[in-house]
Amino acid sequence: xELLRLAAEKLYEDELTEIKKHDKGIIPVxxxxxxxxxxxxxxxxxxxxxxxxxxxxxxNRLIEMAIASLMTDRALLLIGExxxxxxxxxxxxxxxxxxxxxxxxxxxxxxxxxxxRYSWNYAMLLANGPTREALVxxxxxxxxxxxxxxxxEEISRCSSEVxxxxxxxxxxxxxxxxxxxxxxxxxxxxxxxxxxxxRDRGVNEMSAxxxxxxxxxxxxxxxxxETEINIVRKRVGELSTQHNLQAELPADDVVEKVVTIFxxxxxxxxxxxxxxxxxxxxxxxxxxxxSLLTNSMALSGSFGTGQITDNDLAAGLQGTIVKEDGKxxxxxxxxxxxxxxxxxxxxxxxxxxxxxxxGR
Numbered sequence: 001x002e003l004l005r006l007a008a009e010k011l012y013e014d015e016l017t018e019i020k021k022h023d024k025g026i027i028p029v030x031x032x033x034x035x036x037x038x039x040x041x042x043x044x045x046x047x048x049x050x051x052x053x054x055x056x057x058x059x060n061r062l063i064e065m066a067i068a069s070l071m072t073d074r075a076l077l078l079i080g081e082x083x084x085x086x087x088x089x090x091x092x093x094x095x096x097x098x099x100x101x102x103x104x105x106x107x108x109x110x111x112x113x114x115x116x117r118y119s120w121n122y123a124m125l126l127a128n129g130p131t132r133e134a135l136v137x138x139x140x141x142x143x144x145x146x147x148x149x150x151x152x153e154e155i156s157r158c159s160s161e162v163x164x165x166x167x168x169x170x171x172x173x174x175x176x177x178x179x180x181x182x183x184x185x186x187x188x189x190x191x192x193x194x195x196x197x198x199r200d201r202g203v204n205e206m207s208a209x210x211x212x213x214x215x216x217x218x219x220x221x222x223x224x225x226e227t228e229i230n231i232v233r234k235r236v237g238e239l240s241t242q243h244n245l246q247a248e249l250p251a252d253d254v255v256e257k258v259v260t261i262f263x264x265x266x267x268x269x270x271x272x273x274x275x276x277x278x279x280x281x282x283x284x285x286x287x288x289x290x291s292l293l294t295n296s297m298a299l300s301g302s303f304g305t306g307q308i309t310d311n312d313l314a315a316g317l318q319g320t321i322v323k324e325d326g327k328x329x330x331x332x333x334x335x336x337x338x339x340x341x342x343x344x345x346x347x348x349x350x351x352x353x354x355x356x357x358x359g360r
Contacts, residue, residue, distance in 0.1 A: 015050065081283075093193060118175065
């Protein structure tokens with residue numbers, strides 16, 4: 001049975017094995033490799049005869065700071081705009097440090113305190129009372145017991161009560177179970193990597209007390225056009241192989257057009273900084289650009305020639321940019337008429353395809 005998605009420790013198993021075999025550094029207690037080896041796994045390099053792929057295309061100093069934070073007793077919080085690879089970096093760090101990225105809590109408005117600490121198998125609880133067998137351990141509970149890192153995605157989506165439950169765990173490094181008259185203390189190596197979306201600021205603002213328990217790193221959006229193009233091109237290639245999309249990879253000019261549109265709409269200004277623009281209310285992130293191009297490949301491979309056309313791109317752009325309401329449609333229409341239409345002949349077919357879908 002072929003899995004839809006492999007965890008990082010499975011996907012890059014050969015690389016991890018090779019890195020550990022050649023690792024000469026000092027390995028912290030509870031880790032499976034040294035900090036420098038963790039960095040090599042994420043940033044890429046040559047180990048023995050193997051070329052280690054670069055998996056996070058960003059500032060290498062941020063990777064070093066993240067690894068250094070996890071060597072202390074403080075947790076790590078990654079903050080940034082949607083699509084800045086917070087979850088990816090979190091997964092890569094846990095895969096490299098412990099070979100286990102699966103102890104994860106996905107924060108939502110419905111996340112409860114039980115999902116952070118523990119809950120009970122109520123059938124067993126009613127039959128035998130509170131016992132160890134009836135205890136249902138949260139991912140953080142299991143991470144504490146085994147001395148590994150738990151991942152907490154989108155912390156700011158959770159209510160203040162859930163966030164407060166995390167404060168005591170990060171402060172005391174234990175979980176109290178009064179029903180069993182027990183305290184579970186964390187094994188050395190335990191930590192938490194949290195992520196928070198700056199677009200969710202104000203949903204459930206993290207308290208100062210909780211923030212103090214974390215070392216905070218802000219992951220920026222790609223600083224320049226070239227970096228974002230490289231990220232998009234690399235990730236689209238990986239997804240194409242993973243999903244066996246029967247289409248050619250997007251040409252360089254196609255990737256450049258998509259990234260140009262996204263950067264201009266995201267910043268509210270044309271690349272030459274000569275004209276201000278309105279930005280849509282939805283997210284116009286690098287991750288959305290990757291998704292758009294991947295979907296365009298699937299569309300072209302299944303129903304077209306196998307080469308992404310302007311019509312394929314237009315369909316994806318319409319769905320990505322016009323998400324929220326009629327205002328987004330007006331923003332997109334203004335961009336088409338005031339910016340894309342004036343970009344030159346190489347943009348003309350894309351302009352006409354987008355205008356037709358947007359209701360010229």
